[in-house]
Amino acid sequence: MKIFNKIQKFLSIITLIFMVACVNKKENSIYDNSEYLEFLKSSKSNSFEIWESYCITCHKSGIDKIGIDQTSYWRNSSKNSLEDLYENVYNGYEGKNGIMPKRGACYECSEQDLKNSIFQLFFLSDQFPNEDN
Numbered sequence: 001m002k003i004f005n006k007i008q009k010f011l012s013i014i015t016l017i018f019m020v021a022c023v024n025k026k027e028n029s030i031y032d033n034s035e036y037l038e039f040l041k042s043s044k045s046n047s048f049e050i051w052e053s054y055c056i057t058c059h060k061s062g063i064d065k066i067g068i069d070q071t072s073y074w075r076n077s078s079k080n081s082l083e084d085l086y087e088n089v090y091n092g093y094e095g096k097n098g099i100m101p102k103r104g105a106c107y108e109c110s111e112q113d114l115k116n117s118i119f120q121l122f123f124l125s126d127q128f129p130n131e132d133n
């Protein structure tokens with residue numbers, strides 16, 4: 001009987017770890033981020049201005065690298081936390097698709113401006129149907 005108790009205890013710990021891992025994973029995605037969900041309810045107005053003046057040059061649909069319609073890239077990128085995405089946008093980086101310039105070249109943008117333009121990007125990209133690849 002003792003062994004059954006042990007197994008049961010073991011199984012409940014595993015279940016708990018699994019549940020915590022799932023919850024964390026969900027919270028990490030930009031699409032489940034509470035700030036993103038708030039953004040969806042807002043008017044999105046100033047983010048669109050920044051998007052149109054800066055980000056659109058490299059991220060509008062139909063652009064080879066790396067337009068919002070390239071959904072396999074953006075669906076994958078959306079799994080990052082807002083903190084990681086913000087850090088990459090703020091500092092810039094060189095990825096395999098090219099150079100993401102510091103702050104998307106919007107040096108006067110505030111933290112909130114940049115976050116909103118990130119939300120705008122993922123919001124627009126989400127309107128495109130998933131690619132099969």
Ligand code: HEC
Binds near residue numbers: 050051057066114118
């Ligand atoms: C000069 C071109 C250029 C401009 C302007 C630009 N980007 Fe990018 N961005 C890129 C490229 C290229 C990548 C892909 C790098 C890679 O992952 O290979 C990228 C990647 C990203 C990513 C993915 C980051 C990640 O960690 O997955 C985000 C988010 C992003 N850009 C947001 C923005 C926003 C918001 C703006 C406007 C404020 C902007 N970009 C302006 C070229 C640009």
